[in-house]
Amino acid sequence: MTRSNGKSQTQDPALASARSVPAVHRVIELLKDVDLPRPTVLAVVRRRLNALREGLSNDRAHPPVLSAVVEAARVELRELQRRRIAPVINATGIIIHTNLGRSPLSDRAAEAAMEAARNYVNLEYDSVTGERGGRAAYLEQNLALLCGGEGATLVNNCAAALVLVLRHFAARPPRNQVVISRGELVQIGGGFRVPEILESAGATLREVGTTNRTNLDDYLRAIDDGTAMILRVHRSNFYMGGFVETPTTGQLAKLARERDVPLVEDLGSGATFDTTTLGNEEREPTPAQSLAAGADLVTISGDKLLGGPQAGIIAGSARHIAALKREPLFRALRCEKLVLAAMQATVDALLAEKTDELPIRRMMNVSVDELRARAERIVAALGSQARAAVADSEAQVGGGSLPRTVLPSIAIELHNSDPEALAERLRAALPPVIGYITEGRVRLDLRTVFPRQDEQLAAALAALAVS
Numbered sequence: 001m002t003r004s005n006g007k008s009q010t011q012d013p014a015l016a017s018a019r020s021v022p023a024v025h026r027v028i029e030l031l032k033d034v035d036l037p038r039p040t041v042l043a044v045v046r047r048r049l050n051a052l053r054e055g056l057s058n059d060r061a062h063p064p065v066l067s068a069v070v071e072a073a074r075v076e077l078r079e080l081q082r083r084r085i086a087p088v089i090n091a092t093g094i095i096i097h098t099n100l101g102r103s104p105l106s107d108r109a110a111e112a113a114m115e116a117a118r119n120y121v122n123l124e125y126d127s128v129t130g131e132r133g134g135r136a137a138y139l140e141q142n143l144a145l146l147c148g149g150e151g152a153t154l155v156n157n158c159a160a161a162l163v164l165v166l167r168h169f170a171a172r173p174p175r176n177q178v179v180i181s182r183g184e185l186v187q188i189g190g191g192f193r194v195p196e197i198l199e200s201a202g203a204t205l206r207e208v209g210t211t212n213r214t215n216l217d218d219y220l221r222a223i224d225d226g227t228a229m230i231l232r233v234h235r236s237n238f239y240m241g242g243f244v245e246t247p248t249t250g251q252l253a254k255l256a257r258e259r260d261v262p263l264v265e266d267l268g269s270g271a272t273f274d275t276t277t278l279g280n281e282e283r284e285p286t287p288a289q290s291l292a293a294g295a296d297l298v299t300i301s302g303d304k305l306l307g308g309p310q311a312g313i314i315a316g317s318a319r320h321i322a323a324l325k326r327e328p329l330f331r332a333l334r335c336e337k338l339v340l341a342a343m344q345a346t347v348d349a350l351l352a353e354k355t356d357e358l359p360i361r362r363m364m365n366v367s368v369d370e371l372r373a374r375a376e377r378i379v380a381a382l383g384s385q386a387r388a389a390v391a392d393s394e395a396q397v398g399g400g401s402l403p404r405t406v407l408p409s410i411a412i413e414l415h416n417s418d419p420e421a422l423a424e425r426l427r428a429a430l431p432p433v434i435g436y437i438t439e440g441r442v443r444l445d446l447r448t449v450f451p452r453q454d455e456q457l458a459a460a461l462a463a464l465a466v467s
């Protein structure tokens with residue numbers, strides 16, 4: 001049988017050159033020590049060989065050498081390996097670091113999640129009556145207590161909480177307008193823009209006031225038959241000072257009640273403690289304050305100042321919470337058992353005021369003297385060849401909260417002519433060490449490093465000095 005183009009295979013120059021590309025199985029054989037699933041390795045090798053085949057038709061004089069192909073694949077696979085989700089040492093000094101997974105869980109919460117993961121659990125089963133039970137009813141009760149609301153529930157994250165609330169109150173035209181101050185049409189972190197969330201939920205924006213000033217009258221004039229709700233968004237990740245004005249939650253709540261529209265506050269970071277104890281005058285509003293002032297509902301994140309797993313908590317009026325849970329969308333946003341178990345342990349600790357169990361709270365409270373002692377021990381262990389010193393540093397709470405609060409801290413400062421290269425070598429350690437560069441120096445802030453990681457950190461630094 002002849003092929004339609006009439007050429008035999010050996011005469012096709014592209015096919016002839018393809019022969020000088022190493023065979024897949026030979027490359028794979030030499031990569032069998034790589035600790036990644038075989039299909040993952042195969043995909044990388046195939047992609048490389050295909051690229052070589054295409055390149056070869058242009059450059060037939062330089063056929064690829066097997067060892068070079070293997071080495072290049074190995075480099076790519078090592079990078080892939082480093083991109084697997086795994087623990088890192090956070091030496092950035094930012095306690096709630098969104099890129100590093102926000103709040104690490106307490107040991108008790110992590111164990112609770114693991115127990116729930118490995119076992120059957122009474123997720124929707126009432127062990128008292130032996131009948132079908134409410135999902136996470138105990139946790140919801142405790143969340144309500146913690147937030148000072150009649151009721152509470154939780155979904156995937158705070159963005160989901162807000163979408164659910166908007167869909168419930170504001171997705172049915174003509175009554176679908178959400179009154180919001182122009183000063184609160186903000187972006188919080190990556191991909192969370194308040195106006196876009198509103199629109200995606202089917203609500204219409206009714207902007208009032210100006211960027212820096214919005215008064216009660218602005219709200220009053222905007223409310224009409226099309227108003228579905230008033231939304232307040234806590235400007236968590238930046239601070240606006242100077243010629244600014246905004247009504248209090250109490251004033252706004254009174255207006256909302258008079259005009260019979262719900263008032264919802266998205267608090268985001270959602271501290272359940274007095275943040276002025278962190279040595280700064282900056283006060284993060286608590287859900288309890290907001291609800292006591294008359295807001296119908298508040299939404300907060302589970303993994304910011306609360307110190308739990310990723311979740312979005314909605315607290316407030318029992319009637320509204322019950323109605324939210326009946327929304328079909330709620331089913332799509334609800335949390336799984338691992339999250340519920342971890343959150344339950346976190347909330348129990350908060351209610352019992354065992355806040356030292358929570359890593360973020362320990363990190364906020366550890367003294368500079370203690371940090372300095374740890375830094376000195378690590379630097380001393382490195383010996384005289386190490387070009388490292390103990391330096392004063394400034395840590396932050398992070399997570400888009402308390403932008404003006406600076407926590408005095410201690411860092412190990414590394415002296416090196418190429419700080420970028422040094423930072424890369426630290427990232428290549430196991431576990432990776434993530435620091436920051438300031439004034440041409442790599443710094444490793446100890447406030448966000450767990451004391452149990454000090455030895456690993458010292459080992460990573462020792463390895464730098466040797467090589």
Ligand SMILES: *Cc1c(COP(=O)(O)O)cnc(C)c1O
Pocket residue numbers: 157158159160188189192233234235236237266267268269300301302311312399400
């Ligand atoms: C962080 C934040 C959110 C988003 O919370 P996620 O839990 O990340 O979805 C929403 N609103 C405010 C005010 C926030 O600070």
